Amino acid sequence: MHRYAGRRIGGMSEYYKACCRCRIIGKLKEGRSVTSVAAEFGIAYSIVSRLWRQFQTTGTAIRGFSSVRPPGITPADHRYIVLQARRNRLQTAGESARHTTQATGRPISRFNVARRLHGGGLFARRPVRCVPLTPAHRRRRSLWCREHRKWRDNEWGRVLFTDESRFSLSSDSHRILIWRER
Numbered sequence: 001m002h003r004y005a006g007r008r009i010g011g012m013s014e015y016y017k018a019c020c021r022c023r024i025i026g027k028l029k030e031g032r033s034v035t036s037v038a039a040e041f042g043i044a045y046s047i048v049s050r051l052w053r054q055f056q057t058t059g060t061a062i063r064g065f066s067s068v069r070p071p072g073i074t075p076a077d078h079r080y081i082v083l084q085a086r087r088n089r090l091q092t093a094g095e096s097a098r099h100t101t102q103a104t105g106r107p108i109s110r111f112n113v114a115r116r117l118h119g120g121g122l123f124a125r126r127p128v129r130c131v132p133l134t135p136a137h138r139r140r141r142s143l144w145c146r147e148h149r150k151w152r153d154n155e156w157g158r159v160l161f162t163d164e165s166r167f168s169l170s171s172d173s174h175r176i177l178i179w180r181e182r
Contacts (some may be wrong), residue, residue, distance in 0.1 A: 021051060021061040028052050073116060077104055081113055083121035089178040093117065093124075122179040 020041065027037045028048075038048040055061050073081075081100055085091060091099075093110040096117075100108050117123070133141075 020063055024051055025055050025061045028055075072106060072108060073112060077106075077108070078120070080104075080117050081116045082122065084116050085120075085122050085179040089180060090176065091179075117179055121181050123182055124177040125180050125182075126175055127179050127180075136162060 024037055024041060028034065034048050034052060035045060038045045041048070051061060074137070076102060080103065081096055084096055084099060093114040097108050097113045099108045100113065114124075
């Protein structure tokens with residue numbers, strides 16, 4: 001199979017697809033029916049019909065390629081989104097998308113906002129919570145350790161250890177997430 005400018009789409013190269021289009025148009029110009037041409041090439045009637053209609057209106061069977069779609073977010077919008085997330089870390093991606101849309105007048109999806117925040121080094125994470133230990137706390141912890149240092153296994157067997165794990169039967173953990181660096 002041929003390669004045309006290194007681009008391969010859907011298993012066939014663009015060069016091969018262009019050749020097929022030209023051959024289909026040639027058969028239709030000979031007077032063959034759309035149904036017979038579609039059957040010969042093993043493709044749907046609607047594809048051949050659409051190609052023939054395009055050829056009759058534009059005079060060409062070659063598809064015009066458009067340039068790459070312009071991004072919906074400018075670099076200034078990107079900076080604005082990251083700045084807003086750093087100022088208000090509790091703001092969700094959806095809320096940030098609404099604020100950015102109001103500020104710029106261009107609609108932006110929450111997925112696009114999340115992508116931009118990831119690009120800016122911000123990720124939705126649980127807030128870091130550390131209990132600040134005072135010198136009094138440290139003394140009490142040290143005292144507790146010294147008191148229980150000589151306990152035997154049977155004494156520890158009567159102690160119930162609990163952790164702070166949360167279990168949820170639903171997919172939403174109801175945790176408040178903030179935007180922060182990893």
